[in-house]
Amino acid sequence: MKVTPPPELHVQPTSGTGVPSAPGGPLTDVVRNNDHVLQEVRPLPLPSDDEVNKDDSVSNIVRQHWALFWRNGREQRKYLRDILRDEGFARSVLTILFHIPAASSAFALYILLASHLGSVHDAGYAVAAFAGAYSVQVMMGPMLVRALGLQFLLGITSVLNIAAIANMLVIGWRLTVDPNNVSTLYHALSCVAMGFTTPPWTPFALESLYRRNYRYSDERLATAVSWGTTANLSMYPLAALMIWIGDAYIAPNHEYSGFWITIGLDVLLLLVVFVAPKFLPDVSRLKTASARVRMTRPSLQTAVLVIGLVLLGGCVGSVGSGLLGFALMQGSMNMFMAMVAVGTGSMVLVAFPVILGGQSINPWHGWLLSGILLVLAALYLPTSVDTSTIFYALVLCGATLGVAFAGHELSLSRSLKYIPDAQASFFTRSMLGIGMAMGCMWGGYMGDAPYYRNAFMVPVIVATMYFALGHLYGYLWREEHEEKLAPLDA
Secondary structure, three states: OOOOOOHHHOOEEOOOOOOEEOOOOOEEEEOOOOOOOEEEOOOOOOOOHHHOOOOOOHHHHHHHHHHHHHHHOHHHHHHHHHHHHHHOHHHHHHHHHOOHHHHHHHHHHHHHHHHHHOOHHHHHHHHHHHHHHHHHHHHOHHHHHHHHOHHHHHHHHHHHHHHHHHHHHHHHHHHHHOHHHOOHHHHHHHHHHHHHOOOOHHHHHHHHHHHHHOOOOHHHHHHHHHHHHHHHHOHHHHHHHHHHHHHHHHOOOOOOHHHHHHHHHHHHHHHHHHHOHHHOOOOOOOOOOOHHHHOOOOOHHHHHHHHHHHHHHHHHHHHHHHHHHHHHHHOOHHHHHHHHHHHHHHHHHHHHHHHHHHHHOOHHHHHHHHHHHHHHHHHHHHHOOOHHHHHHHHHHHHHHHHHHHHHHHHHHHHHHOOOOOHHHHHHHHHHHHHHHHHHHHHHHHHOOHHHHHHHHHHHHHHHHHHHHHHHHHHHHHHHHHOOOOOOOOO
């Protein structure tokens, strides 16, 4: 049953415009929740001298936009300081560090199999098995915490993950002696064991952060989402950079550095669990919501957002497999990590400011715009034939993925705010890993080294599907918030 809004707040749509209107004063965009409350526009402050366009020179235009950005982000910067103060410096640093093991293990699997077998196909399937197992563990997170407790869960998974990685190091040694000495089934099960035992710090840290800020305004929630998304996505460039430094300078041509990084972080997590458990994520808020929220019907928009998240994950995974094929053609695994660091770093740098300003953007407008940009950026990847063009393509593709991820995280956090059960939230967030697993597998199937461009065609297909799905999301959003849309008569 859906909660009916008060009569005086009913929206009176202007036919064909997609813009809601109502008598009684100026109105802005509709709040993205099931209360359908219209917010009044706050008066804009008078522009300062720096914000006035005095001439058409490039320097003046840049200065003007910077001044406007700095002024408009003043409130968000205040919220960010409050959020980081509530989190604490130590917990914020640990949150970033303990995101890394999932990425470093996946990259290590890529490098291990590509180095010994020279096959993108095998490496893509191995990473897909790892990512799929980790996603299943994330889905089961609330159930495991209720059964074991967060402290015990993180401690036992750290120990088991060290054992699983030690087994993978033995597999690497056996591949060095004889590539045919390891069965496919045993290796696949070892990848699944690594994924399922990766400590699930990430989902609990994000859920704790978001639920702590649900009771505040949408602006503060958007700021919390920007920080959480930055911490989450930063694991890819940080892990790639650490592995690249280890392979290039500490132990040249040593394909096991990613595994050693993961083991070191597992040991650090064990110390935190036993010595300083106060820094663990707060799971006390992972409860059901009030009875009033239970009356709200599930939203089809949330389901479409989840499918879109799967597609974005597939795009990222397939690009990774394509880059591995390109690196094999160049004969350098260090280049693979450098390319991953550049592409994912661009994604993080763009996602953070986009989320901070994303609450003022119509969600389905943002989806369609990011879909167009993603298709154009993905089309540039198959045309890359050397190291210079591939890095330009990665910066462009990473930036557009950052825009898409930013809009998705912001919309999902607002939708999940009204879902009472935390299990639904964990299931939703695990879909990114499922999408990455599918993308790694698909890209690995198509992109062995001589044909790495085939793997780069997968992001083009996925980006086109993502853009098409944005039209369905736009229809559902407008039906809910703007106009009373109906299917066309036959």
